[in-house]
Amino acid sequence: MTHYPANVALDIDQKRALEYIEDSIRNPAGNRSFFITGHPGTGKTLATKKLVDNLTRDHDTVSLTWNALSARALNGDT
Numbered sequence: 001m002t003h004y005p006a007n008v009a010l011d012i013d014q015k016r017a018l019e020y021i022e023d024s025i026r027n028p029a030g031n032r033s034f035f036i037t038g039h040p041g042t043g044k045t046l047a048t049k050k051l052v053d054n055l056t057r058d059h060d061t062v063s064l065t066w067n068a069l070s071a072r073a074l075n076g077d078t
Contacts, residue, residue, distance in 0.1 A: 014047045021051060025059065045073045 010018065017036075024030035038044050048063065055061050 010047060010050060011043070014043055018047060018051050018054070022054060025055065045070065049073075 021034050024034075025032060036044050036048055052061055052063055
C-alpha cells in the first residue's frame with residue numbers, strides 16, 4: 001500500500017482533471033468511465049487515490065488498473 005504524506009498536494013492540472021471526473025460522475029447524464037495516463041512519476045497514482053477517496057464517500061466505486069503493481073498501489077489486488 002502506498003502512503004503519501006499529508007502535505008502532498010495535487011497540482012493545478014491534476015485538480016482540474018479530478019474536478020472534471022467528479023462532476024461528470026455526479027451528473028446523471030455524465031460519463032462514468034475514464035482513463036488516466038501519463039509518464040512515470042507524474043502523479044497518476046496520487047491523483048487516482050485522491051479521486052477514489054473522494055468518490056467512495058458518496059458512491060460505490062470500481063477502479064481498474066493495467067497491472068498488479070498499480071492495483072496494489074490503489075489497495076486492490078489482481
